[in-house]
Amino acid sequence: MSTTVQLGVAVPAAVAGAAAIGLANAAQSTATHQVPHGNVLDPRLLWNLLRNRTWLVGIGATATGLGLQLLALGYGPLLLVQLLLVSALLFTTIFTAWLRGDGVERPVLVGATLCAVGLGGFLLLAQPRPAGVGPIADMPTTPAAVLLAGLVTVCLAFVRHRARRTRVLILALATGVLYGVTAGLMKLVSGQARVGLAEPLGHWAFYVALLTGVTGFLLSQNTFQAGRHVAPAVAVITIVDPLVAIGLGLVWFGESITLTPAALAGEMLAGTVIVAGVMILARHTERPAGSREYAAPSPAIRCPAPTCCQTPCAARSS
Template structure:
């Protein structure tokens, strides 16, 4: 079952990466948002290519649901780190852009670091459902943290600090969405469709997921990718690991295993920052700020010459 969850988690990362590429292309036609606005989503909804990108996200959610139903949350969500290099590789084909040597090195660091971190932590076990008291605590902590980060972002001008705050808030939202989805898919698997639509987790993961998407779209417009992407990528993985351990009683190895796990996380961070730097549009300067647009859910901002 663990192998099956890993396979579907990788498929989810690939599908979401494809959606990212399509949405990036659509985002080139969307006016820049100077603030924190609902209208950004309306602009994107009126773009057909963006809707095809959302279809990729829908398939990613289906794959993610299967992965969460067959494996630990602490395994499935960190694999989504691979979405960033997948998105860049797909963009290279779609936009006919070659990956630089530095880009390939960053991809190698991400893959190696992820394998080292997961292999060292070796998440396993866990309960299929979490107690109501733990859910209350998790929702309160995650919701409170997201509110604080959003408030901090709104008090700062457009730039790296604002982007990082919104990116980390989106990461918490995506991690919480995955935790809620795991509970809902377990209900579907064991109790059927009727119980699935009666479970509060079903509606909660849909609502939190939409909120996380909204935060991410604004994070990508708030500042450079090098500020928001590491907060999003590593925040999602680390918060998901924490929720897996606290909510679902999943087990990870500690002791001396923490050393290679930390090294693995460091390699992933280095690779993510490297790819983010390579992927910043050359037009993203003060003189060309109006060309900065929202990127796709959970993905990278992919540069293209229009």
């Protein structure tokens, strides 16, 4: 299959996957504020969310997004696919505005334009080139695995007693790392699946991808629930996820980009434009106004002397 045909499959699939992930972010961030708060990585949070219809819509969108991402990774370079998934923040903003019944504001259009220009400029200059569907032979994976696992462990160790804003950023950082690792593993799994649908079941990458993917997903729900707004969390995840995946693509899969001095300077400028667009979008991606914050029921007020008056104590205390 020619490179043009492969990109003709990978690019639309990656953009459609970003749209599905954007819908998932908007729906899930709304739902996590409608259920009781739990501890980090507490599976009871998922049990509570299973009874929330908005969250179930997000789950359907997540499954669709992952399927499209897997399709894109099967035909395109990891670097290209993960960069295009940055546009998920734009779709998150649009769907969040839709959920709360608002129009798309001018800063959102500015941020979206910056992201589109930055992505287009970076891809035009970098010209990412695939090397293969599998990792480089004899490439040691232990150092990278230890480094990334250690980073996630440190994040989880320090998150417990932090202020709300710091807690959100730390959880989002760990989520982004896990998502980036999962994307790299999905690239490997997608290559195996092209040989045969049952082929990935005989390799370790499929099972590790399940572990990191499920852990990252649960952690993302904790991240959404920890903050009053979805914006900071999505911004951090949107930046960290592709950075980790791109690093794996360059080092582990042997993908390459143009690194002449002129191209490198342009790529750095385009990256700066992308980050600026992400931050502008993030500032205008608020939690939907229609999503009510969960509040535990307050205990009933008992009247010490029910016969003392005809007006209930609860009414008099209001």
